[in-house]
Amino acid sequence: MTKSFRLNTLTRSLALISAAGLLAACNGSSHSDSSADTTDRMYQVAITNLTAGQPLSPVALVGHNSDYHAFTVGQASSVALEQLAEGGDNSALISEAGSHAGVYGTATASAPLAPGGTETLTLSVTAANSEDLKLTAVTMLVNTNDAITGLNGIDLSSLANGESLSMNTIGYDTGTEANSETAASIPGPAAGGEGFNADRDDIRDMVLMHSGVVTADGGLVDSALHEMHRWDNPITRMTITRIQ
Amino acid sequence: MNHFFRPATLLRSTLLGTAILGASLQAGAADLTVSITNLTRGVYFTPVLAGAHNPANALFSAGEAASANLQAMAEGGDIAGLSADLSAAGAVVVENPAGGMLQPGMSTSFSLNTDANAANTHLSLVAMMLPTNDGFVALNNMAIPATPGTYTYDLNAYDAGTEANDEIRGGGAPGTPGFPAPGPIDTSAGNNGTGVASNAEGYVHIHRNVLGDTDASGGVSDIDSVVHRWLNPVARVVITVN
Structure with a gap:
């Protein structure tokens, strides 16, 4: 009951892990020793699509430091993020991240993730500064105009080898396309319409929380979507395990 | 019980362990910087009230x-009563840091220093959400971390339970049906809705969101289902403990 009020929160298991990590550090374990290293690391990221009717576009993962931001709430979306959010195409976001000085590694899923499905991706980060290592994950809810979900710079610096943490993700509206929900404007299987379009015609050209889809069943007569395409937060559950 | 209904929860993994320790080390005084961001696409927050206070x-x-004063805030954005309640209890109070309504996507920040009253260990923050009948965003009675650092909390939308959610234009005075429609609400809300059948719920709870409709000149609701709906969280608060 209490947990049902929590959105986008760390789970109790993470709290226990973190507390254990601190205790270990107090006992003089390797925690403090690892904080200054710049060795390669590997992470497995298991992603579960918690929605009823929203396939997720191929997930993009970026390991980076605090100089990199895939997006910032309240600010306009990059064109690369717009391409991902409107068309499910993460290639520009991955490419731009790959040439960013603050990025240590990227990974992408090879296919969409169906509702109810789980996939595991592996992210290698090369010579990361472990004191400032963060994880970003981005994917589109494909039966929408421009909804995304993911993690935005989650700190991994204190995650010891073999430890894992689980997080629930919430939905953002990139603000790049009006939420018309028309068949012509939604690329997912519910509509088969257009993906990326450079026009920016949403009510605010900035990344904000998504308000959900209204759908034809909800009275938006031109909507190609139906009640099963609605969602509530959280949208995915992501479990990050450090394996090296 | 109240503890389990905290509207906001810790977001950042880096800080979680610190917060756990901090909770057990509750110090009596704190020097804070607080920022709040309206995360919604189309909902405005009326002037924010924040206070550091005794958890009682x-x-x-x-x-x-x-309470009647919470009702006045939730139905019309009037924070005077709640502010007086906090002041009477010796709280450190900040009123209207944004200097008016906090628009979608906008942030405001302010400082709070509780050094003068060590009993003010908890933080609350409220603002009405427009257009709603009696919806409000809240950080409710949250223990201020004692350890210096930066802490992020996501806030949910509550329904005060004092007014029927008829979703049509009306007034903001307690007991007056409908929602007030100042400036930006006047331009984004519809007209001539017949009113959603509803009753005041009688208790504070998590808001179930607005229904709205897509008819700007009629329908059941003067709220736009495409523009004014939300999904939690509706605000993000970042607290820096200095």
Whole structure:
């Protein structure tokens, strides 16, 4: 009951892990020793699509430091993020991240993730500064105009080898396309319409929380979507395990 | 019980362990910087009220009836009563840091220093959400971390339970049906809605969101289902403990 009020929160298991990590550090374990290293690391990221009717576009993962931001709430979306959010195409976001000085590694899923499905991706980060290592994950809810979900710079610096943490993700509206929900404007299987379009015609050209889809069943007569395409937060559950 | 209905929860993994320790080391005084961001696409926050106070002086409890002063805030954005309640309890109070309504996507920040009263260990923050009948965003009676650092909390939308959610234009005075429609609400809300059939719920709870409709000149609701709906969280608060 209490947990049902929590959105986008760390789970109790993470709290226990973190507390254990601190205790270990107090006992003089390797925690403090690892904080200054710049060795390669590997992470497995298991992603579960918690929605009823929203396939997720191929997930993009970026390991980076605090100089990199895939997006910032309240600010306009990059064109690369717009391409991902409107068309499910993460290639520009991955490419731009790959040439960013603050990025240590990227990974992408090879296919969409169906509702109810789980996939595991592996992210290698090369010579990361472990004191400032963060994880970003981005994917589109494909039966929408421009909804995304993911993690935005989650700190991994204190995650010891073999430890894992689980997080629930919430939905953002990139603000790049009006939420018309028309068949012509939604690329997912519910509509088969257009993906990326450079026009920016949403009510605010900035990344904000998504308000959900209204759908034809909800009275938006031109909507190609139906009640099963609605969602509530959280949208995915992501479990990050450090394996090296 | 109240503890389990905290509207906001810790977001950042880096800080979680610190917060756990901090909670057990509650110090009596704190020097804070607080920022709040409106995360919604189309909902405005009326002037924010924030206060550091004794945990016995919560502004509301989920599952219980709203006070008259909470009702005045939730139905019309009037924070004077709640502010007086906090001041009477010796709280450190900040009123209207944004200097008016906090628009979608906008942030405001302010400082709070509780050094003068060590009993003010908890933080609350409220603002009405427009257009709603009696919806409000809240950080409710949250223990201020004692350890210096930066802490992020996501805030949910509550329904005060004092007014029927008829979703049509009206007034902001307690007991007056409908929602007030100042400036930006006037331009984004519809007209001539017949009113959603509803009753005041009688207790504070998590808001179930607005229904709205897509008819700007009629329908059941003057709220736009495409523009004014939200999904939690509706605000993000970042607290820096200095």
